Amino acid sequence: xxxxxxxxxxxxxxxxxxxxxxxxxxxxxxxxxxxxxxxxxxxxxxxxxxxxxxxxxxxxxxxxxxxxxxxxxxxxxxxxxxxxxxxxxxxxxxxxxxxxxxxxxxxxxxxxxxxxxxxxxxxxxxxxxxxxxxxxxxxxxxxxxxxxxxxxxxxxxxxxxxxxxxxxxxxxxxxxxxxxxxxxxxxxxxxxxxxxxxxxxxxxxxxxxxxxxxxxxxxxxxxxxxxxxxxxxxxxxxxxxxxxxxxxxxxxxxxxxxxxxxxxxxxxxxxxxxxxxxxxxxxxxxxxxxxxxxxxxxxxxxxxxxxxxxxxxxxxxxxxxxxxxxxxxxxxx
Numbered sequence: 606x607x608x609x610x611x612x613x614x615x616x617x618x619x620x621x622x623x624x625x626x627x628x629x630x631x632x633x634x635x636x637x638x639x640x641x642x643x644x645x646x647x648x649x650x651x652x653x654x655x656x657x658x659x660x661x662x663x664x665x666x667x668x669x670x671x672x673x674x675x676x677x678x679x680x681x682x683x684x685x686x687x688x689x690x691x692x693x694x695x696x697x698x699x700x701x702x703x704x705x706x707x708x709x710x711x712x713x714x715x716x717x718x719x720x721x722x723x724x725x726x727x728x729x730x731x732x733x734x735x736x737x738x739x740x741x742x743x744x745x746x747x748x749x750x751x752x753x754x755x756x757x758x759x760x761x762x763x764x765x766x767x768x769x770x771x772x773x774x775x776x777x778x779x780x781x782x783x784x785x786x787x788x789x790x791x792x793x794x795x796x797x798x799x800x801x802x803x804x805x806x807x808x809x810x811x812x813x814x815x816x817x818x819x820x821x822x823x824x825x826x827x828x829x830x831x832x833x834x835x836x837x838x839x840x841x842x843x844x845x846x847x848x849x850x851x852x853x854x855x856x857x858x859x860x861x862x863x864x865x866x867x868x869x870x871x872x873x874x875x876x877x878x879x880x881x882x883x884x885x886x887x888x889x890x891x892x893x894x895x896x897x898x899x900x901x902x903x904x905x906x907x908x909x910x911x912x913x914x915x916x917x918x919x920x921x922x923x924x925x926x927x928x929x930x931x932x933x934x935x936x937x938x
Contacts, residue, residue, distance in 0.1 A: 615644065615645075615651075619725065629657030632658070632686070633661070633689045635662045635663070637663070638665040649693055671857040672718075694718050697719065700906040708789050715794060718884065721882060729874060737778070749773035753919060755916070757914065759926070762810075763810050763811050768869065773800075776793055796888055797874025798888055800893075801869055808835070813828045814829045816910035817886045820849065824879070824881035829847045858905040864904060865895070865897055867897070872887060872892045873888075893916070894910045897909075913926045
């Protein structure tokens with residue numbers, strides 16, 4: 606079957622992904638499901654073929670209910686063998702820890718869960734990934750210092766926590782184990798984020814998700830406010846979307862899903878628009894995303910995005926209303 610012109614165009618936009626992560630002759634597993642746009646996995650497969658890779662597509666007819674649910678055993682086995690797994694599924698697999706079937710075997714894993722055709726035709730995939738990988742180590746160095754973070758936003762965020770030293774990370778499309786403290790060879794596409802890990806039990810205050818969350822989908826009509834005490838979410842408030850989030854967590858979580866000191870990740874892709882699709886909203890320059898739920902404890906992991914935060918690290922202003930005060934990133938707005 607000949608790919609359509611749109612699929613070929615998307616494949617061209619994916620060229621940089623394979624240039625950074627695969628060599629001609631590598632075995633590549635493209636993982637998808639029946640709830641995902643078929644043009645996405647076909648574009649990934651086409652880009653891999655253009656690059657000279659041996660492509661296998663695994664399509665799950667039964668999409669997972671949530672990202673806690675592991676893939677079928679046949680796919681687990683295939684992930685252990687492929688040089689590169691590209692996860693273009695409708696649900697997230699990496700937040701359930703299922704990337705490890707690939708990475709524990711010494712192979713690369715690329716996160717493309719929730720990616721749409723519109724994203725692959727849009728500006729987020731056309732960012733300068735080589736430049737982001739050049740500045741990434743500098744951002745990781747700053748994140749590695751740790752210290753006390755104070756996060757504010759115009760929508761009501763006022764949150765403090767301690768950040769663990771030497772937990773800095775950055776992701777810019779290249780699956781390099783040196784870019785994160787877990788030493789996991791993974792990345793996303795589209796990509797562009799950096800951050801560090803909070804010290805468990807130190808988070809206190811209010812965090813307002815004002816852009817998008819894992820559930821419900823789409824741009825938020827009303828902000829969702831989280832009250833955090835000693836690293837635990839004690840209250841979720843807002844309108845109907847906040848109630849939908851509460852019900853989703855209750856339905857899909859295992860035990861008490863209240864861990865908050867999980868992640869602090871800042872977007873630095875200047876080409877990413879805010880669309881209500883979390884896959885790209887998390888990479889948007891000048892936002893921060895935080896999360897409820899530790900998948901290592903079997904909890905449901907839910908990300909939420911706050912735009913244009915002000916962040917102080919120690920006594921220094923690191924970010925002001927969404928502008929990262931680090932050259933050259935302070936000019937990327």
